[in-house]
Amino acid sequence: MHTMATGCALLVLALGAGAAMAQDAAPQAQDSYYVAARQALKARLIETPRTGPAKNVILFIGDGMGVSTLTAARILAGQRLGVDGESYSLTMDTLPYTALVRTYAHDAQVPDSAPTATAMTTGVKTRNDIIGLNQHAAVDDCAGSRDKSVRTLFEMAEAAGLSTGVVSTARITHATPAAAYAHSANRDWENDSELPAKAKAEGCIDIARQMIEWPAGNGFEVMLGGGRAQFLPADRADIEDPGAKGLRRDGRDLVAAWRKANPKGAYVWNAKGFDAVDPASTDKLLGLFQRDHMTYEGERAADPGGEPSLADMTAKAIAMLQRSSQGYVLMIEAGRVDHAHHEGLAGRALEEAIALDAAVKRALAMVNLDETLVVVTADHSHGLTISGYPKRGNPILGTVQGQSGKVTKAPDGKAYTTLSYATGPGGVDGPRADPATIDTTASGYRQPALVLSRSAAHSGEDIALRAIGPQAHLLQGTIEQNLIFHVMAHALGGQVAREAQVAGAID
Numbered sequence: 414m415h416t417m418a419t420g421c422a423l424l425v426l427a428l429g430a431g432a433a434m435a436q437d438a439a440p441q442a443q444d445s446y447y448v449a450a451r452q453a454l455k456a457r458l459i460e461t462p463r464t465g466p467a468k469n470v471i472l473f474i475g476d477g478m479g480v481s482t483l484t485a486a487r488i489l490a491g492q493r494l495g496v497d498g499e500s501y502s503l504t505m506d507t508l509p510y511t512a513l514v515r516t517y518a519h520d521a522q523v524p525d526s527a528p529t530a531t532a533m534t535t536g537v538k539t540r541n542d543i544i545g546l547n548q549h550a551a552v553d554d555c556a557g558s559r560d561k562s563v564r565t566l567f568e569m570a571e572a573a574g575l576s577t578g579v580v581s582t583a584r585i586t587h588a589t590p591a592a593a594y595a596h597s598a599n600r601d602w603e604n605d606s607e608l609p610a611k612a613k614a615e616g617c618i619d620i621a622r623q624m625i626e627w628p629a630g631n632g633f634e635v636m637l638g639g640g641r642a643q644f645l646p647a648d649r650a651d652i653e654d655p656g657a658k659g660l661r662r663d664g665r666d667l668v669a670a671w672r673k674a675n676p677k678g679a680y681v682w683n684a685k686g687f688d689a690v691d692p693a694s695t696d697k698l699l700g701l702f703q704r705d706h707m708t709y710e711g712e713r714a715a716d717p718g719g720e721p722s723l724a725d726m727t728a729k730a731i732a733m734l735q736r737s738s739q740g741y742v743l744m745i746e747a748g749r750v751d752h753a754h755h756e757g758l759a760g761r762a763l764e765e766a767i768a769l770d771a772a773v774k775r776a777l778a779m780v781n782l783d784e785t786l787v788v789v790t791a792d793h794s795h796g797l798t799i800s801g802y803p804k805r806g807n808p809i810l811g812t813v814q815g816q817s818g819k820v821t822k823a824p825d826g827k828a829y830t831t832l833s834y835a836t837g838p839g840g841v842d843g844p845r846a847d848p849a850t851i852d853t854t855a856s857g858y859r860q861p862a863l864v865l866s867r868s869a870a871h872s873g874e875d876i877a878l879r880a881i882g883p884q885a886h887l888l889q890g891t892i893e894q895n896l897i898f899h900v901m902a903h904a905l906g907g908q909v910a911r912e913a914q915v916a917g918a919i920d
Contacts, residue, residue, distance in 0.1 A: 583748025
């Protein structure tokens with residue numbers, strides 16, 4: 414038992430130790446950055462991996478959404494909210510697990526969307542321009558592709574009794590969404606008019622038909638995107654644009670075929686029809702909101718027929734798929750990030766990335782993260798750069814201003830923008846315009862490019878992946894893109910994992 418003198422001695426020692434600790438504290442201990450980082454550390458120390466199985470998997474893909482796009486989108490989102498863009502966090506920034514993903518294709522340093530999406534949906538790398546076939550397939554070789562198909566996670570999920578869905582702001586037959594269901598020796602074979610005569614004679618089927626006639630389980634519960642023309646005959650006027658017609662030369666009306674096969678389903682083509690769909694009573698949902706790709710987010714309000722946002726489509730899809738007692742697998746693609754980059758429209762690309770983030774936020778509010786694995790990533794990057802030493806808070810879509818607040822000028826005496834491209838239609842053959850005399854924040858402004866080309870090219874650096882939910886901790890470090898499939902299949906467990914093992918995915 415301690416005496417009073419002993420207790421007093423201990424108190425003196427404790428006070429002395431506390432004083433010593435205070436003296437030893439780093440001089441920056443009260444710095445705002447230091448305090449924020451310490452708080453971030455505390456959050457990481459209590460983060461516990463969810464190691465149980467996943468009932469559901471949601472895969473978000475920002476097509477062409479490289480790290481520079483993510484950074485610039487974060488800054489733009491913050492600046493539009495009137496806060497500090499550089500330190501602002503998108504919803505996807507808050508997910509606890511992050512990986513860098515190698516995106517090379519089997520035959521290319523810089524990939525397109527066909528092999529990268531195939532890697533994520535099937536677990537194998539393949540060649541540029543090829544969907545749902547292995548590395549031994551050759552582009553345009555219909556006959557030679559017959560024994561080279563690989564099963565997708567969506568096909569495995571349907572076989573296991575799960576529900577499935579695909580949502581995209583691109584044509585629903587475009588490379589990334591098509592990788593959920595199609596097997597094609599050319600990503601461009603979206604309708605029968607694109608199939609070469611030889612491929613037709615050899616029995617290859619276009620991607621739109623593959624989607625409508627998909628034999629996996631009872632088919633997709635949800636299909637939302639653009640691309641009506643791929644499904645309608647060439648003599649059929651488009652419902653939203655009567656001056657345009659379908660693209661099919663075989664006379665098939667695939668929308669009518671789907672409606673006949675799904676009498677309890679709903680087909681919608683505009684926002685009004687979409688909003689009227691009751692997820693609780695609708696068996697299946699097919700939405701084709703544009704003849705071609707859906708409208709850019711920044712132009713959506715002006716669309717004559719009206720289109721749902723990516724967040725709205727995400728919410729409707731989840732509401733429908735959640736009815737499944739077995740679980741579901743859902744792909745959600747922001748396809749127009751890529752298209753805006755190809756056009757050199759960085760502002761539009763960033764808006765599309767922000768729209769994807771809004772969809773992620775909506776999804777996280779709807780799902781149980783103890784049973785839902787959510788993965789947010791890209792398929793490949795683009796040649797967008799952020800450079801020039803702009804001051805903190807400088808408009809991300811503006812010209813570079815240094816710490817003095819003055820516009821920074823290049824050796825030619827002209828200003829330059831913070832964002833630019835390696836290649837693209839913003840390049841010039843001759844003297845360049847001075848961006849200080851132009852509204853570089855305008856929606857139609859094309860950021861400058863080093864090399865003039867009709868379309869900005871993809872780039873081959875690693876892209877970022879963020880994840881949360883069961884088995885998300887397996888998606889860390891620097892990984893191969895096809896590992897994403899294996900983690901998703903492993904997380905789902907049960908028949909999906911067993912089928913993946915039979916398919917050679919798990920030893």
